[in-house]
Amino acid sequence: MAVDPEFVPLGAPVWLEKGGEEPIRRLMIAQDTGSAVKGAQRADIFFGTGDEAGEVAGRVRDGGRLVVLLPIEMALELAGG
Secondary structure: OEEOOOOOOOOOEEEEEEOOOOOEEEEEEOOEEOOOOOOOOOOEOOOOOOHHHHHHHHHOOOOEEEEEOOOHHHHHHHOOO
């Protein structure tokens, strides 16, 4: 998963839920950044390489929810508290 590192630390576990035609509910790891991924609650999902993976990834435009799982001290620091 690619994320905005200002909101999600790289290496953090992230619970992803999205609806749509092909729902996803799974634990993923924030492993990359993306130039188009800006802001909280934004991520790009890596579906693999090749034409088929590109077609699948290109169809995903569903809203959803990200829950970043962090120790409380780190979460408070990122929240500015």
